Amino acid sequence: MLYAILCYAHEETVFAWSKEEEAAVMEKLQAVQAPLAASGKLGPVGRLMPTTAATTVRKGKTEPLVIDGPFAETKEALLGFYVVDFETLDEAVAFSRELSAVNPGSSSYEIRPFYVFRPGETRS
Amino acid sequence: MSDIAWIDAALTAARPKAVGALLRYFRDLDIAEEAFQEACLRALRTWPDKGPPRDPAAWLIFVGRNSGVDQIRKRGRLQALPDEETISDREDAEADIAERLDASNYRDDILRLLFICCHPDLPATQQIALALRIVSGLSVSEIARAFLVSEAAMEQRITRAKAKVARAGVAFETPDVNARAERLATVSTMVYLVFNEGYSQADPAREAAAFADEAIRLGRLLLGLFPGEPEIMGLLALMLLHASRRAARLDTAGQIVLLEEQNRALWDRSQIDEALVLIEKAIRHGHAGSYQLQAAIAALHARAATAAETDWPQIELLYRMLEHLQPSPVVTLNRAVAMSKSQGPEVALDLVETLSDALDGYFYFHGLRGNLLMQVGRKAEARIAFDRAIALARSPAEAAHIRRQLDCLKQDGLPAT
Numbered sequence: 001m002l003y004a005i006l007c008y009a010h011e012e013t014v015f016a017w018s019k020e021e022e023a024a025v026m027e028k029l030q031a032v033q034a035p036l037a038a039s040g041k042l043g044p045v046g047r048l049m050p051t052t053a054a055t056t057v058r059k060g061k062t063e064p065l066v067i068d069g070p071f072a073e074t075k076e077a078l079l080g081f082y083v084v085d086f087e088t089l090d091e092a093v094a095f096s097r098e099l100s101a102v103n104p105g106s107s108s109y110e111i112r113p114f115y116v117f118r119p120g121e122t123r124s
Numbered sequence: 125m126s127d128i129a130w131i132d133a134a135l136t137a138a139r140p141k142a143v144g145a146l147l148r149y150f151r152d153l154d155i156a157e158e159a160f161q162e163a164c165l166r167a168l169r170t171w172p173d174k175g176p177p178r179d180p181a182a183w184l185i186f187v188g189r190n191s192g193v194d195q196i197r198k199r200g201r202l203q204a205l206p207d208e209e210t211i212s213d214r215e216d217a218e219a220d221i222a223e224r225l226d227a228s229n230y231r232d233d234i235l236r237l238l239f240i241c242c243h244p245d246l247p248a249t250q251q252i253a254l255a256l257r258i259v260s261g262l263s264v265s266e267i268a269r270a271f272l273v274s275e276a277a278m279e280q281r282i283t284r285a286k287a288k289v290a291r292a293g294v295a296f297e298t299p300d301v302n303a304r305a306e307r308l309a310t311v312s313t314m315v316y317l318v319f320n321e322g323y324s325q326a327d328p329a330r331e332a333a334a335f336a337d338e339a340i341r342l343g344r345l346l347l348g349l350f351p352g353e354p355e356i357m358g359l360l361a362l363m364l365l366h367a368s369r370r371a372a373r374l375d376t377a378g379q380i381v382l383l384e385e386q387n388r389a390l391w392d393r394s395q396i397d398e399a400l401v402l403i404e405k406a407i408r409h410g411h412a413g414s415y416q417l418q419a420a421i422a423a424l425h426a427r428a429a430t431a432a433e434t435d436w437p438q439i440e441l442l443y444r445m446l447e448h449l450q451p452s453p454v455v456t457l458n459r460a461v462a463m464s465k466s467q468g469p470e471v472a473l474d475l476v477e478t479l480s481d482a483l484d485g486y487f488y489f490h491g492l493r494g495n496l497l498m499q500v501g502r503k504a505e506a507r508i509a510f511d512r513a514i515a516l517a518r519s520p521a522e523a524a525h526i527r528r529q530l531d532c533l534k535q536d537g538l539p540a541t
Contacts, residue, residue: 012137052347069351104130
């Protein structure tokens, strides 16, 4: 089954990292992903820009409203996601634990199985 | 990253919110800063064992407030408080209560904290130093090294600046819409000053170079507080676009590499992409402002895959809009650069000559004028302009850039005088 692994973190802390700290974390995260990628189970991975770059289209009374900023003002923001093909939930939990262990900025990894997935055609 | 490094990042991130809230409680910058320090020490003691709290800022405010109250009580300024007010930092639940009280104030707290650093009587460098000390939490020695002064001198400067700020008195009531907009504009200028203090460093290893990153962080902080302000989007985009060229700006000898000669593969794409998104968001608001226009100009450079593909006519148009919004000879000079690219050196030179009184003491004026004179073949005049530019250069890299053009002139066979 396909799972989305959603990384939530305290955004201000993550963006207070120095370039070196950031690079060190990214390298460790890469290492955790490598075996999955090698076995052909790792789908798209996304690191989201800060929530200041977000725009939200919200249902209005008549027309949808375009609002600057993220969907919800929360202490922890969605900062990244993985799409992975796991046999069992246990595997998804184990992977999320590994990610969590090497990422001091993350507060939660939410595991969300897919109904539908389209691989997409973007090239950039 | 070690525990300590993580905690350090969390404390840095929480600092503006926490010090801002504590300043609102105590209405005294020194007490607020001491209370925050005390809370940080406690965090360093307890977080490694217990793990970080869910909301570090709320935790620090809660603990800091209790510690500050304790301090004041010790100094005999207050009656002892009832028992239920005594310090307890065991539970996130308590911090949650504090958080609910504070969340609605964060925006004005942080704005106030930044705003007090912008006291009009303080020279720009002192505003920068004060903001880096109070808001960003840099140590006095770090700031002193960046400004190339002794630690004692910087300590004295910051103390004096703080005293001035304290005497001035800051409005603690919630500002109305107009006052808030004014504060935001003043604070934006200061954040951009911090950025330029860092970005103008020729040596990227210098302490001050880190100020550019700090300014970007402050810009993100401001935009997070005022997510619908197009000028803050513009400011952040502008800083990101300048910063994106950092690796390409200087050659291995530390000399300035002109924009058109920079290796564009060295530009930081993630910073550019973030900036482009912010500019698109800002434009949707339909209220052009000077940061937005400057960012839009920088974005046109960032979008061009090669220097030759730069959309100079569009850049000239944007400088025209900027001139209209914020008339300044420096903006006109920049428009002349765009004109020289899109319409040739003669028209640009005509425009530049109109600025000779206003910009006679300006390095870039003489540099550009010399370059345009060289292009139209008025070599003797070009030499004089270049000599004047070298005399006005503020860094060896700037002077070297002009000397290279002088060398071109000489190679073209102009007799040395």
